[in-house]
Amino acid sequence: MLYRYGSFIHRNARLVLVVAFVLLIGAGVAGAGVFGRLQSGGFDDPASESSTAQRLIDERFGGTPNLVLLAHAAGGSVDAPEAATAGRELADALAREAGVRDVVSYWATKAPELRSGDGADALVIAHIDGDDTQRRERAGALIDRYATDGAALSVRAGGLAAVNVDVNAQVARSLAIAEAIAVPLTLLLLILVFGSVVSALLPLAVGGVAIMGTFAELSLLGSVTDVSVFAINLTTALGLGLGIDYALLMVSRFREQLGAGMAPDEAVATTVATAGRTILFAAATVATALTALLVFPLYFLRSFAYAGIGVVVIAAVGALVVAPALLAVLGPRVEAGRLPWARRGGPAAESPFWGRVAGAVMRRPALAALPVVLGLLVAASPLAGVSFGTMDEGVLRPGSAGRQVADRVATGFPSNQQAAVDVVLAGHVDKAQLADYARRLSTLDDAAAVTSSAGTYSHGDRTGEGNPALGRADGERLTLTSRLAAKSDEAQRLVRSVRATPAPANAYAGGTDAQFIDTTDAIAARLPLGIAIVALATFLLLFLFTGSIVQPLRALVLNIIGLSATMGVLTWIFQDGHLASWLHISPRPMDTAMTVLMFCIVFGLSMDYEVFLIGRIAELHQRGMPTHEAVVAGLARTGRTVSAAAALLAVSFFAFGTSTVSFLQMFGIGSGLAIILDATLIRGVLVPAILRALGRANWYSPGPLRRLYATVGLREA
Template identity: 60%
Template sequence: MFERIAELAIRRSRLVLVVAVVVTALMGAAGSGAFAKLLGGGFDDPSSQSTRAREVIDQKFGGETNLVLLVAADGGGRIDTPAAERGGRALEARLKHESSLANVVSYWDTGDPRLRSQDGREAMVVAHVGGDETQQKKSAEHLVDTYSGTFDHTLTVRAGGAAAVNAGMSKQVESDLFLAESIAIPLTLLLLLVVFGSVVAALLPLAIAVVAVLGSFALLFLLGSLTSVADTATNLTTALGLGLGIDYSLLMVSRFREQLGTGAGVEDAVRRTVHTAGRTVAFSAATVAAALAALLVFPQYFLRSFGYAGVGVVAIAALSALFVMPPLLAVLGHRVNSGRLPWARSAPAGARVSVWARLARFVMRRPALTALPVLAVLLVAASPLLGISFGTPDERVLPTDAQSRQVSTALQQDFDGDDATAMQIMVDRQVAPAALESYATRLSRLAGVARVETSAATYAGGRRSAAAAGSAGLGRADAQRITVVTSAAPRSDAAQDLVRQARALAPPAGTHPLVGGQDAELVDAKHAVSSHLPLAIGLVALTTFVLLFLFTGSVVQPLRALVLNLVTLVTTLGAMTWIFQGGHLSSVLGFTAQPMEVSMTVLMFCIVFGLSMDYEVFVTSRIKELHDQGADTGSAVADGLGHTGRIVTAAACLLAVSFFAFGTAKVSFMQMFGLGSGLAILIDAVAIRGVLVPAAMRLLGGAAWYAPGFLRRLHDRIGLSEGGSAPAPAVPAPLAKDATSV
């Protein structure tokens, strides 16, 4: 396969490049509409109790409250004045004419004191934004833009609730993406110039990265037209498209320049580059894609969309590097070194950086003495994992000046119970009055329940409330809705315990209540992840083991890689827990400490694992190449790291820049994703590949390449190896002590 790719690049280079330009232009045109197809949210399990409860409420009761307009009189006066009342009634009337809204209720319409703040200076207008995820997102953005601010010259309106929070997150994600890329791309170009010391060589990986990024947006447009895709997938696909496109191109350009430096002709250099570096790219992409494909086992479309998009963008990056880079190299030939920069010193032909080889030899002389301190530091960094807790995104992921977050804070502090955060219980049929009263009474006795509202009455502390009547709108001939307002902080442990107690409570005979609301959604989201996580981990481990066995012919190498990748994972997740759950660096990064977002933590697990395997393949491919040429394990490791160490370090820095740029985001879980992924890449490239890999290889010795006889015979038949049809490798030059270009 790789021979045919090389011959195509050599014989039809200009035709391939023309086709690539046309395809890239088409992908760019299609990708321009990607944002219109993407959705906010996606953190809920569609088969869970809470989701089914919400669907029943939408169908039979006009939907849950997901939009709250917090209204204050201009000048800070009381909300009960005639002028404020006129404005409030006018606002309510306009909202009732909005086709996207249902169940519009205001303080002025009902006189309900729970819709007025305790100091009497603010009041609520609540409603349900209808439609599917796409329609809700568009409608909420329109409503927030239309009604926020001054209304009727007498009122100040702020928008909150779940619909406004989701709309705010979507809008902030778009802004964060633009800022991150405006930082990442110039820094990446600068680093490429430093790495290559040549303008032409530096521009080649960036060109492939542009193809990969445009392809990723075209992919998002296609996926968004076919299924639900989270808008935050743009961050992953852009960072991965840019980073992996550069990584794979960096590997191929470096190998091509190395071959030219040893005196090989341009065509032979292209063939050897495709056959060695191209093979590495293909296996690397397969391992990253396998890790991301595990996201498809989860029911939440937030995670599934990252699985679809992640696998797709990895494939686009790899195909771009395999099919576009070789013809570029064939056309440029020796001009790949043109535009040498003043600070770049020429190294002897074929010279390689030896600092990584010297480090590897030092580590292998004293493997335990050098590896144990590094391992100890990494495990200390991982220790905050022992106290990790999980949550789902709410208004706290937004900056403190976000309007929807300010409204949520005001509702919690200034109002007597927030129906928008109440537990909603749906009973699937009409319930006899006595049975309904008994069930509601028992619910009201649960610790943390402020009141229970039914169609017949309101209950508190195990008794019917004389001060508050029931709501006829909570009952139908075929269903009953029960609203449980709690005093527990939203999404707290107490609120989650209350959901579990309500679900454990014996229901009225013959009924199957569905417990919903935001706290129930959190309980269900954590269950959905925890119940599917073992399968995801098993699939990742199995596919990685198989791929690395096919790549190396050893059963020990995959096990060694899995163990060391686990070290990278726990170190990264521990550091992120210390920062984002513990609140360290919050004053610098501008976020609010809260439990780790469960879906984003799983996503980061798969990303970090895949990228760790990316560099595993980079390093192992060269070690195996040298080992197959007859070098002993120690020499193969030292010279392999001597050949690839600087490439891996440069690739890691370039990819880390793409992720670290999201540290500038205003949505806190995107900060965690960017900083965590970038940190993991650097830990893996330096501590794992530089120290722990040579130490492990030295301790394993010849056993590092062990496989049972039947598996070795299997690998000989189906494993991908270089084979005998590739051109002979150029004779490597002695390791040089210094060289400034890759």
């Protein structure tokens, strides 16, 4: 069927290219406004208790402060007349801004928690209305107007809204830098691999199709559902990398067929029937791994499934439609622009180097595999001390304004507002019951004070008047402050103690630490299902490709070893702080959502190369070649292609190591490292060693499954 399809593409190549060009223009128009439709949030479980608390606060109590202006007194004290006058003018001007409400300043309230311990700094806090995009746009405009240096006060902006502005600006900048690095370097590597300028440009064209098509998909999805802006980064890295990977297979096979003396029409059809089948299966494995992200309630993770599945499908379509049509039009001219030292036909059908590596491993499998396994286990060892966190201002570099404000508030003020626990009581509550509840909350370990409409309490004693704005006929809001560091073990225990305290009505605890607990629990609860989807789907697909139940199990084990080594290295760098000065990062817990994302992406990409290698080995074995000979020949025939594909894809990811947002650095460095490890140590050493050790058992399947494979198996043509 694929051979006939390839013949059809050859006969109608120019028409196919015209249609593809028109569709590409349409995708460009549809995807032009993609950034404006994407959101910067998505890190919380919308069904959690903390999300319910936040919704009730937004609907009934005007929301929580999401903009913090840190004012530093030029004269040394925020109580100096000049500073006080400037502070009141700042708060008054902010209160008059559209979309801003609940402005509270130290100079209006004299609240001690809004003044730093040394008296040099004070806070003005406010709530910015709107969805994620509206808040980001409004916050950006407000920061431009108010975060300035004056004669009496120097003002810096922080809070969630300001951090989102910083992160989004840095993401856009990082994306531009990554593309500026990856595209020229990729083109140079392609020219070196193919030895021909025209051959090198074809994979870049398919990568561009994948990126433009996925931008259009995300733009359309963003108009009907929440999609994270960070999905753009995956689209560019994966679109460029996979588009090039798949086109690399097509172009290499086409040039190989031409070199063997085939006519262009037969070469195109044969290329589609062989490399095209591998691409279909490889794309299915990557897309299947990414579907596991759909089980998580965080739209941050689901967005990567939307982007990842879309870019894989569009990259495969580009490789199976655009690439063969271009090859049909070019024919022998695919060699145009050949470098003087390059051999005609590009990479040889077999790689002597990888053939020698496979032969050496097959002669001494244990001796070759043992040091590799030990090295990977050592690399994985930092996982023994891994801890997890969620996205906050810590992902920004220390010099950014949002990060500076957060650090100053956490260390320089009497109570850490970032670790405050917001409690919402849904329904009417008697004032006496409310006062008793607030008093009991104030006696919890590490609680500094509890503010409610019935009064302010500290350590069981009433210390001040209440805030009437915290009470309504249909509910009450209480705020518990402490001196604990946000997301610390002690802060999490305090949230759990609040939730365990009997309340006079339905109580919902929210705030930074509550959101952290709920997000971590939501991911942990669905993680087994996500892993099961990936494992079972991968097992089924690899069985259909090889006809063996041993090969899927072997692939799963090796992938886990490789992933563990990668995550261990990332823990060593990003959590333990090694190389932190080189990367300009601050050590912090591993980001929970990003770790799950990397697992799914890297697992899928590893299976990509698994298909490239084991498909050729299985094909040779099915033709009657003994296993040890099939392994040597299969690695020799695919080694150069897999190495080139891995290097090109790794470049796309490593480029994000230049980002100024730490979790994007982690994503890029981790993905690139995992790809290199997989294409070299895993596929080059461990796979041949295990195949040699298993011998004939490699291809075992029970009788019923062998008959199933004979009927529906996805064998290489």
